[in-house]
Amino acid sequence: MPDQRKPFFEPVFRGPRFAGHALPLRSLSELETYAEFVRAVAKQLFLQDFPRRQRVPKGFNDGLRLVLSRVAQGSAVPVLERVVTVLPQPQLFADQGDHFERARDLINRTVERVANDQGVPGDFPAELLYFFNKFGSSLQEADSIELRVPGAAAGPTYNQQVRQILVLQREATFEQEVDLVGAVVASDSTKKSFQLKLSDQRVVPCNYTEAQEEEVLTARKEYRSMELAILGVGVFDRARHLVRVQDILELATMRSLRSFDERVQEFRLLQQGWYDGKGEVITDDAVSAINVLRRLLDQTDLPLPYLYPTPAGGIQAEWSSAFLEVQVTFDPDGSIIACWDHNSNDGDADLPANGVNESSVEELLAKTGLT
Amino acid sequence: MSENDRTKLSDLSEHMFRQVHPNFYTNGRVSSQAFEATQAHDFFLSVSRSSRTSAEQAYGLYKNGFGLSSACVCTIVVAEIESVGLCTYSNPVPAKGDVPADPAHAVVDMARLSRKQRKKRAGSLAKFARKRGVTFEP
Numbered sequence: 440m441p442d443q444r445k446p447f448f449e450p451v452f453r454g455p456r457f458a459g460h461a462l463p464l465r466s467l468s469e470l471e472t473y474a475e476f477v478r479a480v481a482k483q484l485f486l487q488d489f490p491r492r493q494r495v496p497k498g499f500n501d502g503l504r505l506v507l508s509r510v511a512q513g514s515a516v517p518v519l520e521r522v523v524t525v526l527p528q529p530q531l532f533a534d535q536g537d538h539f540e541r542a543r544d545l546i547n548r549t550v551e552r553v554a555n556d557q558g559v560p561g562d563f564p565a566e567l568l569y570f571f572n573k574f575g576s577s578l579q580e581a582d583s584i585e586l587r588v589p590g591a592a593a594g595p596t597y598n599q600q601v602r603q604i605l606v607l608q609r610e611a612t613f614e615q616e617v618d619l620v621g622a623v624v625a626s627d628s629t630k631k632s633f634q635l636k637l638s639d640q641r642v643v644p645c646n647y648t649e650a651q652e653e654e655v656l657t658a659r660k661e662y663r664s665m666e667l668a669i670l671g672v673g674v675f676d677r678a679r680h681l682v683r684v685q686d687i688l689e690l691a692t693m694r695s696l697r698s699f700d701e702r703v704q705e706f707r708l709l710q711q712g713w714y715d716g717k718g719e720v721i722t723d724d725a726v727s728a729i730n731v732l733r734r735l736l737d738q739t740d741l742p743l744p745y746l747y748p749t750p751a752g753g754i755q756a757e758w759s760s761a762f763l764e765v766q767v768t769f770d771p772d773g774s775i776i777a778c779w780d781h782n783s784n785d786g787d788a789d790l791p792a793n794g795v796n797e798s799s800v801e802e803l804l805a806k807t808g809l810t
Numbered sequence: 811m812s813e814n815d816r817t818k819l820s821d822l823s824e825h826m827f828r829q830v831h832p833n834f835y836t837n838g839r840v841s842s843q844a845f846e847a848t849q850a851h852d853f854f855l856s857v858s859r860s861s862r863t864s865a866e867q868a869y870g871l872y873k874n875g876f877g878l879s880s881a882c883v884c885t886i887v888v889a890e891i892e893s894v895g896l897c898t899y900s901n902p903v904p905a906k907g908d909v910p911a912d913p914a915h916a917v918v919d920m921a922r923l924s925r926k927q928r929k930k931r932a933g934s935l936a937k938f939a940r941k942r943g944v945t946f947e948p
Binding site for chain 1: 850933
């Protein structure tokens with residue numbers, strides 16, 4: 440017999456990401472999770488209807504095959520149709536109605552009640568609440584899904600707030616997709632985990648896979664000059680604190696000047712006498728001069744230097760390699776003095792404060808052998 | 811340091827311990843400034859002799875005896891100091907009031923160098939020390 444299609448679910452995705460009827464690819468996995476969720480609830484409903492049965496009939500899950508037929512007008516509305524095989528004989532368990540439609544409606548009713556502060560309905564299988572941890576984990580704060588069934592004018596709204604209430608009924612944590620950027624400050628290859636230090640100084644433990652190891656270890660090795668941007672599944676506690684990143688979905692390394700900026704900021708906080716009673720406060724002129732170097736670092740592949748305050752109130756940038764030793768001192772008056780030792784050939788150069796600009800500093804650095 | 815105190819160290823293999831200020835030690839790297847003599851010390855770089863003390867004892871005296879800041883202790887060898895054209899002199903310091911004696915004290919003479927020369931020598935000494943690694947870190 441030929442297969443037929445029957446509308447089953449028309450969720451309305453709302454939020455900035457779904458503008459222009461666009462449906463991000465990540466949302467497709469939400470639809471897959473949803474189908475899995477409906478099947479699991481349907482299975483429980485079936486077993487409730489037939490308490491003497493230990494398990495569902497063979498091929499039960501095939502009763503719900505969903506296809507994405509189109510993305511309808513409105514916001515982003517993927518229309519999911521159910522593929523229904525028309526059987527020659529009446530179904531054996533048809534008396535209890537369609538378990539998949541009942542499961543869909545029960546999920547919707549559960550979301551609606553929780554959104555209205557009425558609690559989880561008693562007939563929802565509590566052991567399946569964890570599915571809400573998976574379904575909707577990619578939703579961002581401004582996103583929501585209206586769980587609309589075909590023919591209905593509206594449906595209950597499913598968002599992060601509702602989702603968290605549902606998940607935390609049974610769990611101590613909930614999962615939510617996170618976008619993070621930070622420095623890899625520690626890693627453990629045996630446990631396949633690392634510590635990501637964010638700009639607000641929080642350190643978040645993250646898990647990684649074998650395939651992601653190379654990039655993680657590179658970011659660890661170059662943590663002063665490189666950051667890791669990750670999209671992953673974050674685990675939050677009841678206070679909404681990010682506890683860890685369970686899985687990384689995407690990651691990329693990126694050059695960073697954050698450690699540079701943090702060092703300069705630390706120097707600005709040094710008090711008079713910081714060098715055992717003798718260190719001077721780091722001057723604005725020294726900071727202005729080193730910011731010229733910062734702009735060059737931002738525009739070029741110049742390696743990031745190590746930075747140190749000088750007792751006179753300046754800042755010293757240093758680079759080291761097997762054959763090269765370079766010190767560039769940004770003095771308190773904004774002038775610059777550079778000394779280098781390149782393959783045992785030493786040299787020096789300086790710039791007066793009124794001659795410090797990007798091109799003169801770039802020229803000076805070229806003399807040192809750095810570029 | 812007075813001329814009378816000077817005795818040039820002749821054992822080229824003797825190790826000299828140098829205290830590193832916390833602001834000159836970050837992410838496990840020692841700044842060349844840790845080896846740059848300053849005007850406050852008449853451009854003599856203070857070190858401690860391995861024949862008279864250990865790195866840990868020198869650290870303890872520096873921190874607790876003199877009340878100065880140190881994040882770690884690095885080592886350079888007399889031969890390395892001489893290889894960059896500098897000399898090392900013993901310079902024991904007697905106790906004065908509450909300040910304890912420092913019989914292991916020695917100095918590297920950078921007094922006759924220009925600022926740029928001092929910076930270059932400091933860079934070379936730091937490179938020797940870095941290659942050896944930190945000798946003592948509390």
